[in-house]
Amino acid sequence: MNENHFEIIVAGAGPAGLTAAIYAARGGVRCAVAGGVAPGGQLLETTDIENFPGFPDPVTGPDLMIRMIKQAKRLGAQVLQEQLSGCDLSARPFTLTVGSKKLTCDALVIATGARARWLGLESETRFRNKGVSGCATCDGFFFKGKIIAVVGGGDTAAEDALFLTRFAEKVLLIHRRDQLRAAHRLQEKLLANPKIEIVYDHVPEEFLGGERLEALRVKNVKTGEKKELKLSAVFIAIGHDPETAVFGDALKKDAGGYLVTDARCATSIEGVYAAGDVMDPHYRQAIVAAGTGCMAAMEALNYLQERK
Ligand SMILES: Cc1cc2nc3c(=O)[nH]c(=O)nc-3n(C[C@H](O)[C@H](O)[C@H](O)COP(=O)(O)OP(=O)(O)OC[C@H]3O[C@@H](n4cnc5c(N)ncnc54)[C@H](O)[C@@H]3O)c2cc1C
The missing domain is CATH 3.50.50.60 (FAD/NAD(P)-binding domain)
Known part of the structure; x- marks a missing residue:
């Protein structure tokens, strides 16, 4: 043989x-x-x-x-x-x-x-499985009644944001541009959903918290202004x-x-x-x-x- x-x-x-x-x-x-x-x-x-x-x-x-x-x-x-x-x-x-x-x-x-593509921030790695996830289907269920963010602007990000409204109190969709790439029909659904807020022109800068994720600092790519979003989970949906x-x-x-x-x-x-x-x-x-x-x-x- x-x-x-x-x-x-x-x-x-x-x-x-x-x-x-x-x-x-x-x-x-x-x-x-x-x-x-x-x-x-x-x-x-x-x-x-x-x-x-x-x-x-x-x-x-x-x-x-x-x-x-x-x-x-x-x-x-x-x-x-x-x-x-x-x-x-x-x-x-x-x-x-x-x-x-x-x-x-x-x-x-x-x-x-x-x-999965990640943003590449050091703090993102630190909070993986502690609030930072690459899979809404897998981990969304763990964040019932919480404030959640999705990072991305394509179809997957839009679908993830819509899916997460089943559990979350509020879903922030953070996108680096001033318009989404997602299909028109998905954009209509996003806009019609009262639980979703689209945060245009912003990029994540640092994931913040103690044992688990507690906030995300984002930067406005046009003005350079920074703000902290209090939340429990961030789903990275950039491909x-x-x-x-x-x-x-x-x-x-x-x-x-x-x-x-x-x-x-x-x-x-x-x-x-x-x-x-x-x-x-x-x-x-x-x-x-x-x-x-x-x-x-x-x-x-x-x-x-x-x-x-
Ligand atoms: C953090 C996280 C949480 C998840 N949670 C869930 C969950 O709760 N439920 C669920 O159903 N799914 C979950 N998923 C998704 C799930 O892990 C994937 O859908 C599944 O693992 C895909 O299986 P696969 O065998 O196709 O590929 P993979 O799991 O990606 O396995 C492919 C393997 O092939 C190896 N490989 C690549 N190139 C080569 C090469 N040239 N030679 C040898 N080996 C190679 C890779 O290193 C890897 O080990 C999660 C994913 C992640 C990242």
Whole structure:
């Protein structure tokens, strides 16, 4: 047996990649996961998760991911703590550089996720998970009856602001320009919602508080004037970057850089599938990532079966 050949290789060990690995391993094929330096994905960055089914009490992100890694390993998947740093998808089997090794595979599942864009302020990092979040769907529920801000001016920021009015007493939408980029219909909804106040021409300057976030200092970009907004949470909604650099231009991407797939997770190259946040600009949720990971692995297994 060629130790360096796998029927399925999964790139990325977040919820999508690990679910794909679980299904691939249970499908009876030799499967490896290029899991990066710290397998687990974005959920390693968070504390309590309340919306992943099967956990009546909150489960922490790291705990959930350790369980998924254990499950994939127990079923026989090799979870490698190595980065995928290069690939040749032009010939079969596909050749991947994983750590210092050249591995080959018959089918590839890409589950390299996406990274939320942050403002880059030191105080923003300090208050992450203590009032600063990149995910309204994930964390909005924790701020019932509070004053919340959303930073951004596009569709995601507008949707987040509208969503957060379900919980918040008031939502401040902070945008650096004097008009929003969000779709017209969303702007109409924002303006019609009495809980939303749009703070135009302002940028966050410093997140303030003790143990948790208590206020945000913002600066008017036109006048230079500064003010402090008392609030309990700030949601940063300035975009995400899908992690696709290693694939270069080999695969079809949309305008936002997300991998384009059909309804069955197939990419533009036969035998290459994508799952999770790397192909999903809409939901960006662990359960959806896991769901598409399952789909991608099942499709990869079908593909291998048909080639026999
Ligand atoms: C702070 C925070 C809180 C969140 N809370 C929730 C929540 O409560 N509920 C919920 O459902 N969702 C939540 N999410 C969203 C959720 O984490 C994502 O939707 C989910 O993790 C996406 O899974 P994924 O497997 O597609 O990608 P990811 O989790 O991003 O995993 C991809 C992995 O691939 C790795 N990778 C990238 N490139 C390479 C490479 N070249 N080689 C090897 N590995 C590579 C990455 O480093 C990463 O480890 C939260 C996200 C954040 C950031």
